Amino acid sequence: MVMNLNTRNAFRLALIAGAAASMAACASKPKPSFPTTPPPAAPAPPPTAPAPPPAPVGQTALPGSEQDFVVNVGDRVYFDFDSYSLRADAEPIIGAQASWLTRYPAVRVRIEGNCDERGTREYNLALGARRANAVRDYLVSHGVSADRISTVSYGKEKPIDAGSGDDADAHNRNSHTTIVGGAR
Amino acid sequence: MRLKSLMLALAATLFASGLAVPAAQAAIEVNVNRGDVQPLPIALPAFGGGQVGADIAGVISANLQRSGLFRPLDPASFVEKDLNAAVQPQFPAWKQINAQALVNGQVTVVNGQLVVDFRLWDVFAEQQLLGLQFTSSPENWRRVAHKISDQIYERLTGEKGYFDTRVVFVAESGGRGTKKKVLAIMDQDGANPSYLTDGSYIVMTPRFSSTSQEITYMALRPEGSSIYLFNLETGRRESLGDFKGMVFAPRFSPDGGRVAFSVERGGNSDIFVMDLKSHTTARLTADPSIDTSPSFSPDGTKIVFNSDRGGNPQLYVMGADGSSPRRISFGEGKYTTPVWSPTGEFIAFTKQVGGEFHIGVMRPDGSDERILTSSYLDEGPTWAPNGRVLMFSRESAGGVSKLWSVDVTGRIQQPVPYPGGGSDPAWSPLLN
Numbered sequence: 001m002v003m004n005l006n007t008r009n010a011f012r013l014a015l016i017a018g019a020a021a022s023m024a025a026c027a028s029k030p031k032p033s034f035p036t037t038p039p040p041a042a043p044a045p046p047p048t049a050p051a052p053p054p055a056p057v058g059q060t061a062l063p064g065s066e067q068d069f070v071v072n073v074g075d076r077v078y079f080d081f082d083s084y085s086l087r088a089d090a091e092p093i094i095g096a097q098a099s100w101l102t103r104y105p106a107v108r109v110r111i112e113g114n115c116d117e118r119g120t121r122e123y124n125l126a127l128g129a130r131r132a133n134a135v136r137d138y139l140v141s142h143g144v145s146a147d148r149i150s151t152v153s154y155g156k157e158k159p160i161d162a163g164s165g166d167d168a169d170a171h172n173r174n175s176h177t178t179i180v181g182g183a184r
Numbered sequence: 185m186r187l188k189s190l191m192l193a194l195a196a197t198l199f200a201s202g203l204a205v206p207a208a209q210a211a212i213e214v215n216v217n218r219g220d221v222q223p224l225p226i227a228l229p230a231f232g233g234g235q236v237g238a239d240i241a242g243v244i245s246a247n248l249q250r251s252g253l254f255r256p257l258d259p260a261s262f263v264e265k266d267l268n269a270a271v272q273p274q275f276p277a278w279k280q281i282n283a284q285a286l287v288n289g290q291v292t293v294v295n296g297q298l299v300v301d302f303r304l305w306d307v308f309a310e311q312q313l314l315g316l317q318f319t320s321s322p323e324n325w326r327r328v329a330h331k332i333s334d335q336i337y338e339r340l341t342g343e344k345g346y347f348d349t350r351v352v353f354v355a356e357s358g359g360r361g362t363k364k365k366v367l368a369i370m371d372q373d374g375a376n377p378s379y380l381t382d383g384s385y386i387v388m389t390p391r392f393s394s395t396s397q398e399i400t401y402m403a404l405r406p407e408g409s410s411i412y413l414f415n416l417e418t419g420r421r422e423s424l425g426d427f428k429g430m431v432f433a434p435r436f437s438p439d440g441g442r443v444a445f446s447v448e449r450g451g452n453s454d455i456f457v458m459d460l461k462s463h464t465t466a467r468l469t470a471d472p473s474i475d476t477s478p479s480f481s482p483d484g485t486k487i488v489f490n491s492d493r494g495g496n497p498q499l500y501v502m503g504a505d506g507s508s509p510r511r512i513s514f515g516e517g518k519y520t521t522p523v524w525s526p527t528g529e530f531i532a533f534t535k536q537v538g539g540e541f542h543i544g545v546m547r548p549d550g551s552d553e554r555i556l557t558s559s560y561l562d563e564g565p566t567w568a569p570n571g572r573v574l575m576f577s578r579e580s581a582g583g584v585s586k587l588w589s590v591d592v593t594g595r596i597q598q599p600v601p602y603p604g605g606g607s608d609p610a611w612s613p614l615l616n
Contacts, residue, residue: 120564132451157365
């Protein structure tokens with residue numbers, strides 16, 4: 001049912017006035033005036049059984065999709081301060097990235113190295129490049145063809161955490177593997 | 185020439201005292217009374233000729249005030265009003281308010297051209313020190329004011345000024361993480377900003393050529409980086425070329441004929457230099473460390489750069505051909521962004537120690553290190569062409585990046601009067 005604004009207002013007014021019975025008519029053709037006497041109070045609805053919740057809808061990433069990579073594999077690993085060594089907690093993620101990329105050989109990725117704000121701009125560009133290449137080298141040594149991988153360093157230009165302090169810095173020292181093509 | 189010798193003595197004292205005076209902290213308010221140095225009281229009444237005369241005097245006054253070497257007197261205290269530029273001032277009236285120097289001037293418009301006469305007086309010697317006339321188009325009145333400021337500064341300090349200069353920088357807007365970074369240029373006092381890129385890609389580290397008409401800067405896109413040469417007069421832009429890997433940290437040689445920069449391949453960054461005529465490139469470092477931020481000595485024979493070959497970032501000096509690199513920084517902390525001063529006397533740097541960032545200077549052999557500033561994040565100094573003042577960017581925790589300046593003694597520290605956010609400033613040479 002399409003209503004213009006005036007019609008809709010009239011519709012609401014009619015509702016407030018309790019002219020529920022003539023709702024459809026009101027909507028298409030509003031009454032020129034309000035009822036002069038209040039309508040009888042609406043009877044309380046009879047008690048009913050509670051409505052069952054809607055049936056759940058499952059959602060899952062399609063295998064080989066970008067969502068699959070991000071959710072089920074992990075697209076980001078983190079580094080210690082001024083370091084580009086792969087941490088112990090990064091290796092399972094990059095290992096899974098290597099397996100996933102081996103399973104989907106059409107996928108091409110760009111590895112983006114990022115730094116926290118506690119360094120100067122040019123040095124951080126170089127440090128971000130080391131981080132991106134540390135991940136790249138791992139993937140290549142685990143069977144991913146080098147020509148499927150490009151790297152870029154954003155230095156401290158693209159923080160994922162806009163805050164300042166140790167937590168933000170820890171988030172912002174990362175390498176992000178982003179799919180640039182070939183995903184299903 | 186009583187005043188001149190006074191000022192030279194003042195400058196010398198100021199410089200020497202800077203060695204001992206710790207960096208001023210949180211100095212938005214310029215405290216000219218620190219230590220034993222008094223800036224020179226100077227009277228700058230509005231020039232004759234209407235609003236533009238008052239505006240010109242105002243710009244000169246602000247320039248001299250910011251230098252920290254002068255104290256412009258409050259015009260409300262002036263006893264002699266309505267100075268006639270053609271007649272000698274009444275010196276007793278200026279002695280009475282203890283003005284050591286007096287500047288008066290007159291603006292006229294002749295055939296559509298702005299003609300500005302000004303005179304600089306030594307009040308106590310009752311002597312004229314300068315009498316000059318500048319002619320320009322009326323919309324160029326600020327530049328005339330800067331040129332007069334440079335004349336006064338040079339006459340009274342014995343050193344070249346730095347007011348008729350521009351600064352290229354990265355204008356920043358928007359929140360952290362969604363920052364828009366645009367290449368920008370403004371007068372050294374923050375006026376007349378104009379914007380040279382549209383923010384669709386990240387720009388960083390613009391640098392002036394010695395010609396002041398050409399800049400080089402880095403552009404960063406997801407597909408990779410480029411170093412551009414950009415002619416400010418013609419708008420012509422060219423890339424330094426395609427390199428395998430990231431290119432960054434460009435800087436001109438003092439003659440403007442070469443650009444030194446870093447190339448990153450496979451995670452390793454080294455320093456290269458390109459001859460801009462022949463487009464031939466030579467590799468200057470070949471070390472598995474980060475080698476970046478090259479900056480030439482003013483005679484072009486040496487390059488100072490940043491390397492972590494010793495374990496953490498430190499400063500090194502090598503020949504301009506890459507020969508005999510030698511470490512010069514040995515203090516506690518990390519040293520980055522070295523920049524050789526135009527006089528050759530100092531190397532400015534960013535130092536990171538104990539959770540703070542500092543701008544500092546040292547001699548080219550690494551001696552006489554002096555820390556000038558301290559904050560959550562100070563970085564990227566650039567020298568005024570006379571080597572007296574440094575501009576840099578300052579960011580508070582969770583805040584925006586702003587442009588600041590500090591004099592080489594660390595005594596005069598203040599924000600640059602540009603209203604927006606900014607980073608990576610680079611000072612031009614004196615304009616012609």
